Amino acid sequence: xxxxxxxxxxxxxxxxxxEKYNFQREKLLQILEELNDSxxxxxxxVMKEVAKNLQLTTTEVYSVATFYSFLNTRPKGKYIIRxxxxxxxxxxxxxxxxxxxxxxxxxDFGETTSDGKFSLEFTNCIGMCNQGPAMLINNDVxxxxxxxxxxxxxEKYx
Amino acid sequence: xxxxxxxxxxxxYKPLDEPCAGKIVICTGTxxxxxxxxxxxxxxxxxxxxxGFDVAQTLPEAKESTRPDSTVRxxxxxxxxxxxxxxxxxxxxxxxxxxxxxxxxxAEIVTETLLNKRVIERLLYKDPxxxxxxxxxxxxxxxxxxxxxxxKMCGELDPESIDEYIERGGYDAAKKAYSDMTPExxxxxxxxxxxxxRGGGGFPTGRKWELTRIQPGDKKxxxxxxxxxxxxxxxxxxxxxxxxxxxxxxxxxxxxxxxADEAYIYVRMEYPLAVKRLRKAVExxxxxxxxxxxxxGSGRQLICHVMEGAGAFVCGEETxxxxxxxxxxxxPSPKPPFPAQKGLNGKPTVINNVETLATIPLIVNLGVxxxxxxxxxxxxGTKTFALSGHVANTGLIEVPxxxxxxxxxxxxxxxxxxxxxxxxxxxxKIVQIGxxxxxxxxxxxxxxxxxxxxxxxxxxxxxxxxxxxxxxNTCMVSVAHYFMQFTQNESCGKCVLCREGTKQMxxxxxxxxxxxxxxxxxxxxxxxxxxVQKGSLCGLGKTAPNPVLSTLRYFRDEYxxxxxxxxxxxxxxxxxxxxxxxxxxxxxxxxCARKCPVEAITxxxxxxxxxxxxxxIKCGACAAACKxxxxxxx
Ligand SMILES: Cc1cc2nc3c(=O)[nH]c(=O)nc-3n(C[C@H](O)[C@H](O)[C@H](O)COP(=O)(O)O)c2cc1C
Ligand code: FES
Numbered sequence: 001x002x003x004x005x006x007x008x009x010x011x012x013x014x015x016x017x018x019e020k021y022n023f024q025r026e027k028l029l030q031i032l033e034e035l036n037d038s039x040x041x042x043x044x045x046v047m048k049e050v051a052k053n054l055q056l057t058t059t060e061v062y063s064v065a066t067f068y069s070f071l072n073t074r075p076k077g078k079y080i081i082r083x084x085x086x087x088x089x090x091x092x093x094x095x096x097x098x099x100x101x102x103x104x105x106x107x108d109f110g111e112t113t114s115d116g117k118f119s120l121e122f123t124n125c126i127g128m129c130n131q132g133p134a135m136l137i138n139n140d141v142x143x144x145x146x147x148x149x150x151x152x153x154x155e156k157y158x
Numbered sequence: 159x160x161x162x163x164x165x166x167x168x169x170x171y172k173p174l175d176e177p178c179a180g181k182i183v184i185c186t187g188t189x190x191x192x193x194x195x196x197x198x199x200x201x202x203x204x205x206x207x208x209x210g211f212d213v214a215q216t217l218p219e220a221k222e223s224t225r226p227d228s229t230v231r232x233x234x235x236x237x238x239x240x241x242x243x244x245x246x247x248x249x250x251x252x253x254x255x256x257x258x259x260x261x262x263x264x265a266e267i268v269t270e271t272l273l274n275k276r277v278i279e280r281l282l283y284k285d286p287x288x289x290x291x292x293x294x295x296x297x298x299x300x301x302x303x304x305x306x307x308x309x310k311m312c313g314e315l316d317p318e319s320i321d322e323y324i325e326r327g328g329y330d331a332a333k334k335a336y337s338d339m340t341p342e343x344x345x346x347x348x349x350x351x352x353x354x355x356r357g358g359g360g361f362p363t364g365r366k367w368e369l370t371r372i373q374p375g376d377k378k379x380x381x382x383x384x385x386x387x388x389x390x391x392x393x394x395x396x397x398x399x400x401x402x403x404x405x406x407x408x409x410x411x412x413x414x415x416x417x418a419d420e421a422y423i424y425v426r427m428e429y430p431l432a433v434k435r436l437r438k439a440v441e442x443x444x445x446x447x448x449x450x451x452x453x454x455g456s457g458r459q460l461i462c463h464v465m466e467g468a469g470a471f472v473c474g475e476e477t478x479x480x481x482x483x484x485x486x487x488x489x490p491s492p493k494p495p496f497p498a499q500k501g502l503n504g505k506p507t508v509i510n511n512v513e514t515l516a517t518i519p520l521i522v523n524l525g526v527x528x529x530x531x532x533x534x535x536x537x538x539g540t541k542t543f544a545l546s547g548h549v550a551n552t553g554l555i556e557v558p559x560x561x562x563x564x565x566x567x568x569x570x571x572x573x574x575x576x577x578x579x580x581x582x583x584x585x586x587k588i589v590q591i592g593x594x595x596x597x598x599x600x601x602x603x604x605x606x607x608x609x610x611x612x613x614x615x616x617x618x619x620x621x622x623x624x625x626x627x628x629x630x631n632t633c634m635v636s637v638a639h640y641f642m643q644f645t646q647n648e649s650c651g652k653c654v655l656c657r658e659g660t661k662q663m664x665x666x667x668x669x670x671x672x673x674x675x676x677x678x679x680x681x682x683x684x685x686x687x688x689x690v691q692k693g694s695l696c697g698l699g700k701t702a703p704n705p706v707l708s709t710l711r712y713f714r715d716e717y718x719x720x721x722x723x724x725x726x727x728x729x730x731x732x733x734x735x736x737x738x739x740x741x742x743x744x745x746x747x748x749x750c751a752r753k754c755p756v757e758a759i760t761x762x763x764x765x766x767x768x769x770x771x772x773x774x775i776k777c778g779a780c781a782a783a784c785k786x787x788x789x790x791x792x
Binding site: 003016025026027028029031032063064065068069070071078086087088091123124125126127128129130131132136140141142143 | 188189194214241242386387388389391392395416427428429430465466467468469470471482483484485486487488497544545546547548552553554589624626628630632640641644648650
């Protein structure tokens with residue numbers, strides 16, 4: 001019962017967002033981005049609801065959702081740490097920072113902490129190349145990292 | 159000559175009419191914000207008020223000030239390029255540039271510089287070679303050798319203020335395009351200007367527009383490509399953040415030229431600040447009647463959307479980007495049909511890069527003749543580059559096309575650095591240009607003119623403008639491997655050769671780095687490279703082998719050392735290193751032996767220790783622990 005009412009609520013929210021975009025098929029990416037923002041990820045249920053409202057097949061929605069690395073089809077941590085893995089940051093010492101983050105959080109890249117707080121990921125260049133190594137935590141940019149500094153920053157979010 | 163050029167740019171910008179006692183500009187580009195410039199801004203507000211002045215944060219506030227002699231204009235600016243030295247603070251009209259300013263310094267700047275007109279030497283930038291303090295941009299080598307044209311206003315304007323943009327002459331070019339020029343005239347002007355696309359390909363912008371203009375139908379689109387995904391590139395981000403209205407103005411002129419009434423700005427999600435500033439700029443432009451149903455009173459419509467990408471590199475490719483805007487998987491499609499014929503929603507579409515579009519209003523204002531004086535015959539104008547890697551001055555620069563690599567690295571960049579960041583005289587190895595589609599430039603290219611054609615001749619490309627400098631201690635096989643991994647990850651999977659071929663190339667490179675390669679490996683690698691180039695649909699796959707081919711061309715000996723000598727000359731490939739403790743440096747403190755998780759290190763206290771290469775797992779714990787830098791090869 002509880003799950004059902006939660007699902008009803010989600011279904012309602014999906015309709016609201018799809019309506020905002022006038023049920024236009026070509027707004028699918030924006031719709032998914034917005035839903036991804038509100039729920040942290042796109043559950044199977046959400047994707048099915050989107051498909052239903054846009055008159056698409058679920059596969060079609062799923063195929064778009066899995067194409068883009070900023071859309072998640074599995075639950076992610078509250079804070080997504082995205083360390084830049086691009087060459088300028090590598091030259092500036094990204095590997096040591098990556099190790100420090102692994103040790104601090106006890107998870108590897110691609111994983112989420114068991115308390116659901118942090119996900120650790122690599123990202124492509126975030127445009128801070130002259131000040132690498134750099135990372136994003138959700139929408140905040142951090143740069144000139146070294147292992148200690150990275151750990152300090154993550155502790156602030158604990 | 160250079161001076162004259164810079165003066166020429168000044169002509170196109172009107173001065174701001176601000177009746178104030180003084181002005182302070184604080185850089186709020188991503189770099190400076192991350193180093194704390196917003197706190198500095200806050201401190202200025204407080205300290206200026208404490209000193210008995212009013213603070214005007216915006217242009218209208220400054221104009222409406224009832225006591226101009228006691229008002230200080232406090233303005234934000236976009237990225238000034240010298241992020242390394244941020245937060246940057248400029249005091250006007252004296253034009254004094256303070257670097258690495260902290261909130262604690264602010265009180266002193268207000269009393270000393272603003273009130274007493276004294277320069278605080280401690281906060282000035284010091285020339286790294288002469289150690290002389292430099293007062294303003296015109297004394298700093300990093301800026302002196304540049305020609306800031308597209309970027310000029312990025313460091314001066316408040317990017318969130320449409321009023322300032324308009325007052326400095328912004329949207330004049332759009333007005334001209336919408337009221338005094340026909341679409342044919344605009345296309346002709348841009349064609350004659352010789353402007354070539356800054357997004358990588360260098361295709362003549364005027365020709366692209368003309369092709370779209372002549373298509374039948376009344377629904378057409380303009381797309382601004384802000385997906386900037388090349389590793390080591392952040393020029394477009396700085397333009398979108400620092401002068402968003404110039405991008406919108408370029409879009410408007412493009413729309414008028416081809417007859418489009420709807421536009422999209424597609425920005426990657428990794429650039430949250432750019433998205434925010436563009437959205438704000440579009441809203442402001444709509445409320446001023448610059449965009450919307452009646453553009454600048456011309457009766458024409460232009461609706462502009464800002465759309466976020468979702469983290470897929472291939473979406474920078476134009477046909478993939480169009481699919482992505484249509485809400486599909488961002489996969490490229492074959493050309494023809496070109497977007498000019500059948501683009502977004504099947505309608506004729508112009509797609510241009512951010513920097514290309516930001517250059518357009520300047521051309522309209524400056525005129526073709528003057529524009530062509532910048533750069534060289536086949537590649538007129540300026541280009542922005544992002545300098546990063548092993549170079550003393552990193553940051554965002556803008557130079558006339560046709561400049562030599564030597565000028566960029568040694569004059570503007572201040573020289574090559576070693577791993578501790580110290581400038582070294584003979585450290586230069588390569589510059590990687592054009593990201594994963596580009597190639598490397600070596601010592602023999604230092605005098606090469608950097609323009610679209612001369613780079614193409616040597617098998618490289620300007621690409622979007624990332625310049626990643628690498629010193630002598632960088633292993634070329636690792637660099638090639640790095641880029642291969644990048645394209646392999648980002649391949650959308652549509653073409654078998656791009657998807658599987660890059661994977662096999664990656665394995666071959668790994669074999670080389672792990673000491674498992676044979677003479678055949680290199681042969682196979684080159685063969686595969688040619689096949690991947692031929693068998694891929696879009697630029698991603700077609701150019702994916704470039705980094706491998708160009709490093710192979712110039713550093714074949716280094717590859718061969720890996721393959722035949724099982725040795726990495728730069729000392730980077732872990733598998734090929736032999737762990738060693740230098741007996742000269744080792745003091746026998748035993749720290750390394752205690753840190754070693756596999757008991758590979760032995761030795762008596764006070765005597766040099768040794769590592770057993772058989773047992774060593776190269777975890778690096780010993781080297782990290784050693785205070786005397788005695789451990790190598792782990
Ligand atoms: C794999 C790939 C990635 C690309 N990425 C970008 C990009 O990030 N930004 C860009 O402006 N153009 C990019 N391009 C080039 C675009 O396809 C297109 O040519 C360009 O946006 C046209 O604009 P221009 O004529 O103003 O240069 C990319 C091309 C390929 C093949
Ligand atoms: S390389 Fe890391 S931010 Fe660009």
